[in-house]
Amino acid sequence: MGRVLVVNSGSSSVKYRLLEGDERLASGTVERIGEPGSPVPDHEAALKLIGAELAGRGLGIDSPELTAVGHRVVHGGVTFTEPTLITDDVVGKIEELIPLAPLHNPAGLAGIEAVRRLRPDLPQVAVFDTAFHATIPPAAAAYAIDREVAERWRIRRYGFHGTSHAYVSREAARLAGTPSAGVIVLHLGNGASASAVSGGRCVDTSMGMTPLEGLVMGTRSGDVDPGALLYLARTAGMSPEEIDTLLNRRSGLLGLCGDNDMRAVQERLAVGDPAAELAMAVYCHRLRKYVGAYYAVLGSVDVIAFTGGVGENSAPVRERTLTGLERLGIVLDPGRNARGERTISADGSPVRVAVIPTDEELEIAHQTLEVVERHR
Numbered sequence: 001m002g003r004v005l006v007v008n009s010g011s012s013s014v015k016y017r018l019l020e021g022d023e024r025l026a027s028g029t030v031e032r033i034g035e036p037g038s039p040v041p042d043h044e045a046a047l048k049l050i051g052a053e054l055a056g057r058g059l060g061i062d063s064p065e066l067t068a069v070g071h072r073v074v075h076g077g078v079t080f081t082e083p084t085l086i087t088d089d090v091v092g093k094i095e096e097l098i099p100l101a102p103l104h105n106p107a108g109l110a111g112i113e114a115v116r117r118l119r120p121d122l123p124q125v126a127v128f129d130t131a132f133h134a135t136i137p138p139a140a141a142a143y144a145i146d147r148e149v150a151e152r153w154r155i156r157r158y159g160f161h162g163t164s165h166a167y168v169s170r171e172a173a174r175l176a177g178t179p180s181a182g183v184i185v186l187h188l189g190n191g192a193s194a195s196a197v198s199g200g201r202c203v204d205t206s207m208g209m210t211p212l213e214g215l216v217m218g219t220r221s222g223d224v225d226p227g228a229l230l231y232l233a234r235t236a237g238m239s240p241e242e243i244d245t246l247l248n249r250r251s252g253l254l255g256l257c258g259d260n261d262m263r264a265v266q267e268r269l270a271v272g273d274p275a276a277e278l279a280m281a282v283y284c285h286r287l288r289k290y291v292g293a294y295y296a297v298l299g300s301v302d303v304i305a306f307t308g309g310v311g312e313n314s315a316p317v318r319e320r321t322l323t324g325l326e327r328l329g330i331v332l333d334p335g336r337n338a339r340g341e342r343t344i345s346a347d348g349s350p351v352r353v354a355v356i357p358t359d360e361e362l363e364i365a366h367q368t369l370e371v372v373e374r375h376r
């Protein structure tokens, strides 16, 4: 057992948790980093706030009881397929990957550097979002573009939210009672991704080279015809930066109806708002398509698991995504779904449908301790 601080740096938030074994000593979130009008201009400022909060409770980075710090690092490229003890060399390699994840990797690095300045001796571990997806076979990982270009520019499917997909698929297999289970995980937060997992190994995922491909998200488009982007560049005269902003920040639910928060979309649905109806319809249609695709990829599915803020809390999304799929052996129980029970499929449904709250921080803590103990 040891005491671990977990720092989960997202593009605009930092979540932290201090754990002793599985016991939570402190936790919190700093949000809206760098947004207009926010009191927190950047990740460094967020980390200072967190450091001060912990120090104020006698639990600061300088406390001798602290065994290690675990950081979420979003992009590990092909370089990192395992949680990794941080050294100067590792930091350099994470820096080299910044062009692949310009919004996310600098945030992870800021946390690592902040701790190193205070406690250069303290073991730190990077836990990569991409690592769980390293097992995806070439048939699913390669894009059908010129091989030389793809290799030179490292263009392939990496996948993200791997810590969540790993944790939730393991819980789902436990629920199914067999480690060889076929599992489809639907991680639906602000970012959203689906994965197909067979016997604990990921075989496909919806996010790609960047966290933009796949499902409809709060502000990100997910799948779009790449031809449309060429058209916007050539004919509409949009710059790469403008297209980036369009797809990452002005699309998804926000682009379709003006609200990126699923709760707001649902409230507008209740009063018959047509833009909210379209947003919900596109969101759930995309999800349903990926469920069908991953069903075929796996060949046999034991559990479909919903997780993330939307997956854990939105009965309407779960219902719209999976109703009418009885011929695939997916039989939802409307009462259980409305109550958000752990199992929301009907008794006797060949495929179990489950709501499994994700816990990225706990998973990062476990992986961090494993790495630190291995290096002892």
Ligand SMILES: Nc1ncnc2c1ncn2[C@@H]1O[C@H](COP(=O)(O)OP(=O)(O)O)[C@@H](O)[C@H]1O
Residues within 6 Å of the ligand: 188, 189, 190, 191, 218, 260, 261, 262, 263, 264, 266, 308, 309, 310, 313, 314
């Ligand atoms: N009761 C709820 N009903 C529907 N959606 C919800 C509910 N609670 C939270 N959400 C949605 O969850 C999303 C955030 O998910 P979360 O996993 O917390 O995000 P993050 O990716 O930042 O960790 C938001 O779109 C929010 O609307």
Ligand SMILES: CC(=O)OP(=O)(O)O
Residues within 6 Å of the ligand: 010, 011, 074, 104, 129, 160, 161, 189, 190, 191, 192, 211
């Ligand atoms: C990688 C990614 O999309 O992360 P988030 O959902 O935290 O933005």
Ligand SMILES: [Mg+2]
Residues within 6 Å of the ligand: 189, 190, 308
């Ligand atoms: Mg999340």
